[in-house]
Amino acid sequence: MKIVITGGAGGTGSSTAFNLLCGPADHAGYEVVLVDTRPNMITSHSMDLENAEALGATASTVRGGTAEDALDADVVVVSAAVPLRLNTSRMVFLADNARIVRDVLEPLGTAAFQGVVLLLTNPVDPLVTWAHRQGWLPRHQLLGYTLNDSLRLRTGIAQTLGAHPREVDAWVLGEHGDGQVPLYDRVRVAGEPVSLTEAQRAAVEAYTGTWYTRHVALDSGRTSTWTTGLGAARMVGALAAGSEAPVPASVVLDGEYGVNGVSLGVPVTLDRAGAHVLEWDIGAERRHAMEQAAARVDDAVASLDDTLA
Numbered sequence: 592m593k594i595v596i597t598g599g600a601g602g603t604g605s606s607t608a609f610n611l612l613c614g615p616a617d618h619a620g621y622e623v624v625l626v627d628t629r630p631n632m633i634t635s636h637s638m639d640l641e642n643a644e645a646l647g648a649t650a651s652t653v654r655g656g657t658a659e660d661a662l663d664a665d666v667v668v669v670s671a672a673v674p675l676r677l678n679t680s681r682m683v684f685l686a687d688n689a690r691i692v693r694d695v696l697e698p699l700g701t702a703a704f705q706g707v708v709l710l711l712t713n714p715v716d717p718l719v720t721w722a723h724r725q726g727w728l729p730r731h732q733l734l735g736y737t738l739n740d741s742l743r744l745r746t747g748i749a750q751t752l753g754a755h756p757r758e759v760d761a762w763v764l765g766e767h768g769d770g771q772v773p774l775y776d777r778v779r780v781a782g783e784p785v786s787l788t789e790a791q792r793a794a795v796e797a798y799t800g801t802w803y804t805r806h807v808a809l810d811s812g813r814t815s816t817w818t819t820g821l822g823a824a825r826m827v828g829a830l831a832a833g834s835e836a837p838v839p840a841s842v843v844l845d846g847e848y849g850v851n852g853v854s855l856g857v858p859v860t861l862d863r864a865g866a867h868v869l870e871w872d873i874g875a876e877r878r879h880a881m882e883q884a885a886a887r888v889d890d891a892v893a894s895l896d897d898t899l900a
């Protein structure tokens with residue numbers, strides 16, 4: 592498996608590489624290639640990470656590379672982006688990051704790329720939607736990383752109920768942004784269904800609803816690099832080996848959940864071909880929320896088309 596990380600000198604990209612090198616022993620050895628517009632930083636990470644190979648659980652390797660490495664990769668993780676700055680919505684990065692994503696993905700479209708792209712760059716749903724509309728990649732080969740919303744919901748529930756987050760199974764679909772659609776009626780703790788009281792739900796939402804703004808307001812200049820690198824590496828592992836375990840990811844929908852032609856977070860299974868959408872019965876209220884989230888993303892893409900025209 593050749594895994595190219597474009598933006599690999601940055602926080603999430605280098606964390607993804609690290610987690611791929613340390614990954615579970617049942618994952619195959621990966622050839623991890625770091626690509627970035629900061630060559631010295633790539634060299635720095637490669638010199639550091641290649642020494643960690645000796646402690647790795649598999650025969651994975653890491654090296655620096657160039658943009659051409661992506662063309663024959665099995666998976667391209669894209670975390671290339673402009674630097675984080677103070678904001679209250681990921682949408683402020685849409686136009687600047689779309690230009691970067693175009694530089695990365697357009698050549699893949701031209702080269703009839705056969706692998707899968709996992710896009711981390713924000714705002715992830717409009718960028719996946721927009722990139723798909725350019726005709727560069729079929730929808731199953733282009734997925735956006737949205738796992739963190741569900742992880743934050745699991746953490747919020749765990750803290751509220753005094754459980755360990757690992758025991759909590761809880762899902763957020765919809766937009767990786769204001770149009771989140773949490774599935775409170777599917778919450779399980781230690782395998783058992785759990786119904787939160789209004790007060791418990793309010794406590795959870797106080798955690799999840801403010802996580803992004805609280806973190807950005809720290810003005811640290813860093814994103815959620817540890818969680819995202821670990822989550823992205825796990826998803827690469829599922830893409831490589833194939834997995835029946837559902838995970839959330841943003842995929843352009845083709846009528847599923849009442850949405851057409853817009854990418855939103857939905858449950859998927861992963862294998863070498865990419866993402867396969869699972870259609871769960873989420874009820875009329877949440878289907879409506881999915882449609883509203885799709886309208887928000889669609890509006891953002893329309894504004895982007897105007898900006899880039």
Ligand SMILES: NC(=O)c1ccc[n+]([C@@H]2O[C@H](COP(=O)([O-])OP(=O)(O)OC[C@H]3O[C@@H](n4cnc5c(N)ncnc54)[C@H](O)[C@@H]3O)[C@@H](O)[C@H]2O)c1
Pocket residue numbers: 597598599600601602603604626627628629670671672673674675684688691694695710711712713714715736737738739767813814815816819
């Ligand atoms: N989807 C999610 O849940 C999630 C989670 C965390 C971060 N993110 C997003 O991921 C992106 C990256 O975050 P980060 O913390 O790694 O940022 P970062 O600033 O640390 O890294 C971005 C890297 O992209 C590189 N880059 C810029 N233009 C490039 C180009 N044309 N080609 C190759 N490399 C290029 C930069 O040199 C830099 O090393 C941001 O958009 C962030 O919001 C998404």
